[in-house]
Amino acid sequence: MSEMVERYPTVAPPRALDYPEAIxxxxxxxxxxxxxxxxxxxxxxxxFFTDTSLCIGCKACEVACKEWNALPADNIGxxxxxxxxxxxxxxxxxxxxxxxxxxxTAADERATTMQxxxxxxxxxxDICKHCENAACLEACPTGALFYTEFxxxxxxxxxxxxxxxxxxxxxxxxxxxSKIDGKAHKCTLCYDRLKGGLEPACAKACPTDSIQFGExxxxxERAQRRLTTLHARGVPNAALYGAPGTPGTTGGxxxxxxxxxxxxxxxxxxxxxxxxxxxxxVRLAFLAGLATMTGVVIAAAAxxxxxxx
Amino acid sequence: MSEMTERAPYGRRKRRDEDLSANADxxxxxxxxxxxxxxxxxxxxxxxWGWLIAGYYFTGGLGGGAQVxxxxxxxxxxxxxxxxxxxxxYISLAALLASPPLLIADLxxxxxFYNMLRIVRPTSPMSIGxxxxxxxxLFAGLTAVAQGVEDLTGSTVARRAARWLSVPAAGMGMVMAxxxxxxxxxxxxxxxxxxxxxxxxLFGLASTASALAAxxxxxxxxxxxxxxxxxxxxxxxxxxxxxxxxxxxISQIWRARDVAGPIETPKLGALHKYxxxxxxxxxxxxxxxxxxxxxxxSRTGTIIAAAAxxxxxxxERLVIVFGGNESARSATDYLRFTQPRKPRMGQxxxxxxxxxxxxxxxxx
Numbered sequence: 001m002s003e004m005v006e007r008y009p010t011v012a013p014p015r016a017l018d019y020p021e022a023i024x025x026x027x028x029x030x031x032x033x034x035x036x037x038x039x040x041x042x043x044x045x046x047x048f049f050t051d052t053s054l055c056i057g058c059k060a061c062e063v064a065c066k067e068w069n070a071l072p073a074d075n076i077g078x079x080x081x082x083x084x085x086x087x088x089x090x091x092x093x094x095x096x097x098x099x100x101x102x103x104x105t106a107a108d109e110r111a112t113t114m115q116x117x118x119x120x121x122x123x124x125x126d127i128c129k130h131c132e133n134a135a136c137l138e139a140c141p142t143g144a145l146f147y148t149e150f151x152x153x154x155x156x157x158x159x160x161x162x163x164x165x166x167x168x169x170x171x172x173x174x175x176x177x178s179k180i181d182g183k184a185h186k187c188t189l190c191y192d193r194l195k196g197g198l199e200p201a202c203a204k205a206c207p208t209d210s211i212q213f214g215e216x217x218x219x220x221e222r223a224q225r226r227l228t229t230l231h232a233r234g235v236p237n238a239a240l241y242g243a244p245g246t247p248g249t250t251g252g253x254x255x256x257x258x259x260x261x262x263x264x265x266x267x268x269x270x271x272x273x274x275x276x277x278x279x280x281x282v283r284l285a286f287l288a289g290l291a292t293m294t295g296v297v298i299a300a301a302a303x304x305x306x307x308x309x
Numbered sequence: 310m311s312e313m314t315e316r317a318p319y320g321r322r323k324r325r326d327e328d329l330s331a332n333a334d335x336x337x338x339x340x341x342x343x344x345x346x347x348x349x350x351x352x353x354x355x356x357x358w359g360w361l362i363a364g365y366y367f368t369g370g371l372g373g374g375a376q377v378x379x380x381x382x383x384x385x386x387x388x389x390x391x392x393x394x395x396x397x398x399y400i401s402l403a404a405l406l407a408s409p410p411l412l413i414a415d416l417x418x419x420x421x422f423y424n425m426l427r428i429v430r431p432t433s434p435m436s437i438g439x440x441x442x443x444x445x446x447l448f449a450g451l452t453a454v455a456q457g458v459e460d461l462t463g464s465t466v467a468r469r470a471a472r473w474l475s476v477p478a479a480g481m482g483m484v485m486a487x488x489x490x491x492x493x494x495x496x497x498x499x500x501x502x503x504x505x506x507x508x509x510x511l512f513g514l515a516s517t518a519s520a521l522a523a524x525x526x527x528x529x530x531x532x533x534x535x536x537x538x539x540x541x542x543x544x545x546x547x548x549x550x551x552x553x554x555x556x557x558x559i560s561q562i563w564r565a566r567d568v569a570g571p572i573e574t575p576k577l578g579a580l581h582k583y584x585x586x587x588x589x590x591x592x593x594x595x596x597x598x599x600x601x602x603x604x605x606x607s608r609t610g611t612i613i614a615a616a617a618x619x620x621x622x623x624x625e626r627l628v629i630v631f632g633g634n635e636s637a638r639s640a641t642d643y644l645r646f647t648q649p650r651k652p653r654m655g656q657x658x659x660x661x662x663x664x665x666x667x668x669x670x671x672x673x
Contacts, residue, residue, distance in 0.1 A: 081348040088350055098347060135497065141436035142421075143428040161424045162417025164357045165435045168496040168637060171647075173353035182417035250649070265340075270347030270640070272647035278495040279432035281505035285494045286434070289487025289509030296374075296517045296548065297381055297483070303544045304385040 032199040038214045040194050045151030045216040047257035048189070048203060049223050050125055052269075053230060053238060054210035057083060057097055057123035064205035065095040068190065072180070089126060091178035094187035095202050096126045098269055124260065124269050125202070125211055128153070128174045128187035129242060132254025136186070138279040139169035144184070151216060151257055152189040160184050171253065171275035189258070216257055220244065223261060230261075237263050241271060251276025342648050346640040353497045355637035358415070358630050365411040366489045366626040369442065370516025371523060372404030373485025376449050378520055378544075380479035383472055390537045395456060396527035398475070400520070401482070402453035405446050412442075434492040441488060445481035452478050487513035493633060499568040499646040500636035501629070507559045508629070514552045515589070515622045521545045522593075522618035529612060538606060542597050545618070549594035556586045568642050571635035577628055585628050589621020 016034055033039050040046065065071065071092045079085050082099035089096045100122035134153045137145040144160035147153060155175070162182040166175045175186040190200035198204075203213035212219060220243050230238040242248040242259030247266050249255050253275060266273050346352075356362075379397025382390050413422045426443060430436035455471035458464055490509030493501040501508060525541050563569035572581045596614040600606045636642055 079348075084348075100347070138430070138432035139435065139495070141428075141430060141433050141439055142424040143430070144424070159421075159424055159427070160418070161421035163415075163425070163435060164417060165433070165492075165496075167354050168356040168498050168633070170353065171497045173351060173497075176354055177357065177417050179417075265342075265345065267342060267345040267644045268347065270350055270352045270644075272352055272644055273342075274649040275497065275647045276502070278497055278502065281502065282432055282434055282491060282495045285491030285505045285509045286437070286484075286488065288506040289490055289513050290483060292510045292513035293377065293483035293486050293517075296486075296513065297377060299547050300378055300381040300544055301385050303540050303547070304382050304390060 027196065030197040032197055032213070035204055036199040036213045038199075038218070040150065040197050042149035045257060046189070046194065046214065047130060047151065047216040047219055047259070048127065048200070049212045049214070049219040049259060049261070050127070051210050051212065051223070051226060051261045052122065052124040052263055053226075053235065053261060054208045055097070055123040055125060056208055056210075057099055057121070058207060059086075059097050060205040060207060061095045061125050061202035061211055062086060062093070062097060064201040065187075066093075068193070068201035069094065069188075089128070089174050089176070089186075091176040091185040092180075094127065094185075098122070098124045098126055100264070100268055102264070122264055122268065124262065125206075126269070127202070127258050128189075129172055129248070129259070130187075130189055130257035132249075132257065133252055133277055133279075135169045135171055135253070135278050136166035136175045136184075138277070139165045141165065148189075148191055148194075150189065150191070150194050152191065152194075153186075154188045154191050155184050155186060157181075157183050157185075169278050171251075171272060171277070172248075173270075187258075216255075220255070220259075223259065226261060235263065241266050247271075247273045248275065250274040252280045253277050342645060344641045344645070346644060349640050351638050351640045352643050353637050355634040356496070356498070356630075357417075358634065360627075361411050361415040363623070363626040363630045365408055365415070366512070366630070367519065367623045368404045368407045368411065369489060370486050370512060370622075370626075371519045372401045372408060372449065373445065373482035374516040374518075374520030375401040375404065375524060376445070376452070376475065376482035377479045377486065377517070378524060380475045380482075383475060389534065390540065392528045392531050392533035392537055393524055393541065395460070396524045396531070397520070398449075398453050398456045398471070400523045400527065401449050401478075405449050408442060409446070434488055434495050437484075438488050438492060441481050441484040445478060445485050448474050448478035448481065486516035493629065496633075497643070498633045498637045499566070499639075499642045500563065500571055500633045503566045503568050503646065504559055504562050507555060507562060511552070511555050511559060511625075514548055514555065515625055518545065518548045518552060518589070518593075518618050519622040521548065522615035522622075525611060525615040529608065529615075535606070538611065539601075542606065542611065543601060545614070546594060546597040546601055549590050549597060549618075552590040553586070553594060556590060567645050568636060570639055570642055571632040572628070574635070577632050577635065580624055581628050581632070584621055584624030587621070588617045589625050593618045593621070 019028060030039050074090065074092045075087055079087050082101050084097065084099040086093055086096045102120045102122060130152045137153055141163060142159050142161055144156045145153060145166065146156065160183040162177050162184065164177045166184050167177060175184055177184050193200055199213045203211040223240055223243055227238055227240055239262055240246045240259065241262050242256030244255045248271060251274065262269060375397045379394050379401065383394045387394065413419045416422060425439040429440060452471050452474040455467045455474055458467035459471060487509040490512035494505040494508045496502060521541060521544060528537055528541060563572060571577055593614040596610050600610055
């Protein structure tokens with residue numbers, strides 16, 4: 001309860017009183033201060049804490065993302081996989097709400113004897129992780145991908161030539177090339193909105209605050225507190241994914257700037273437990289190739305220096 | 310874009326190796342992984358690579374390998390094996406001319422191909438490879454031109470120029486022959502990522518083998534001296550034996566890491582067994598060994614071995630490219646591949662919640 005008070009002060013923040021107009025005459029300055037309680041300052045790291053224990057699967061984040069980023073509709077149809085008809089992140093889907101119905105397959109356990117309500121549902125809004133060390137960026141040969149001043153990872157559309165090397169590099173299967181325009185696309189963490197002092201669209205649209213936007217360090221502390229609360233309330237399965245020292249940060253990837261609180265093992269959400277940064281294999285692979293060719297040169301020299309006429 | 314930023318736009322962030330056991334507040338499910346997935350949907354995305362990239366792996370490797378062989382022979386035995394030097398340089402040029410169109414055609418936005426040379430990025434084999442191909446193309450092209458001038462005019466100046474130009478070309482050729490292995494291994498695809506050492510080694514040997522096969526065919530067409538053919542065959546045999554050994558090692562690693570699935574499917578499995586290993590290595594090695602041991606070389610045998618090598622190496626590229634894509638499409642392969650591995654010998658210490666160091670293996 002104290003947490004709620006902390007997140008939602010009962011008294012409106014003083015700045016809210018600066019705008020009594022019904023129709024805004026101009027854009028609000030530092031709007032995120034009012035909507036997310038954080039001022040967006042270049043040079044600091046920002047991110048998302050997606051608390052899946054609060055997610056109700058409304059997909060408002062998906063819609064808000066598509067709306068703001070003017071992304072085309074895709075995959076219109078039914079997958080047969082619970083309420084998830086989005087299926088996966090793609091070049092035109094930057095938020096994806098996953099649904100897992102935890103229905104026991106044990107013969108002696110009936111639905112009526114299982115825990116009621118949302119306890120049997122896993123819902124999780126997946127997104128680009130904006131890795132501390134981003135595999136897509138390290139793979140990009142054109143420099144189209146870059147680390148922004150907000151600690152996020154963005155594709156510059158005017159530089160990307162659609163080589164597609166970032167696609168198999170990503171350890172989370174996020175970035176994808178589009179057949180529509182021939183470039184790689186993924187979540188930008190609303191780079192344009194951050195520039196204008198606005199909270200990213202998905203977080204602003206989230207009705208339950210499952211998606212929380214803020215300064216990364218503050219979010220990580222908040223996540224730890226939430227985890228402690230949940231454990232105390234009897235949710236032992238709750239665990240963080242992508243916060244420092246938790247799964248998803250392995251193999252040189254480092255803390256994920258969009259991280260999660262999960263209620264089941266990461267694999268159930270399709271997330272790898274101990275992924276690795278592909279670039280950690282580059283030096284090893286190059287040395288192996290060059291050593292091989294050095295061996296070839298020696299063998300060839302030996303063969304052609306000797307031998308019969 | 311004028312704001313001051315904490316890090317340079319392309320700057321590398323600080324590497325922090327995260328220790329999973331360090332976070333006491335995040336208890337992990339300690340049950341072993343039992344192939345749980347999200348509706349069997351893959352957790353990573355496959356590359357879009359197909360025939361074009363397999364073709365480039367083949368031509369790039371062939372061009373690089375041919376330049377290396379031609380240069381070594383030019384320095385080691387320039388007179389008696391002149392056929393090899395000439396053939397090697399021209400084959401290298403031909404393969405080189407075929408490579409960039411394949412790569413550019415594979416881009417989703419081909420008109421922006423020049424952006425490949427916009428930056429140098431050491432963490433990206435694609436970036437290193439683009440530069441290597443460019444420098445290689447420059448020197449290998451000039452070498453071939455000098456060789457052409459020599460062939461037409463008999464100029465000794467051209468001959469010396471070709472030799473000087475071929476050394477940097479061969480240096481880049483060494484990169485060209487094997488870097489595509491690094492390109493594949495530096496991804497999240499289990500089939501490729503499982504063999505970061507063996508894959509570039511295999512590609513290097515396969516590139517050399519295909520170059521030797523192409524040179525052998527050219528030498529056969531030009532009726533090269535018997536000694537030249539003998540030495541070519543001996544080197545092919547050495548490389549082939551190496552390839553066979555490597556195939557065994559790679560299959561072993563794939564099985565050990567539990568990512569061999571795509572290679573065991575009927576189609577790719579057959580291509581792997583009969584094409585990549587059989588046609589590409591086993592058959593040529595058998596023919597070369599028989600001819601070297603008996604000391605009698607048949608023209609037919611040589612041509613069959615060379616053709617089999619070329620076909621086998623191309624099939625190998627196809628198997629690796631398409632196998633990798635299948636590997637990425639398998640949800641369980643990747644999620645199994647990314648399970649925490651048991652600490653290696655001497656590293657089996659875990660820090661418990663209260664900071665006390667215990668010995669033993671982590672139960673994950």
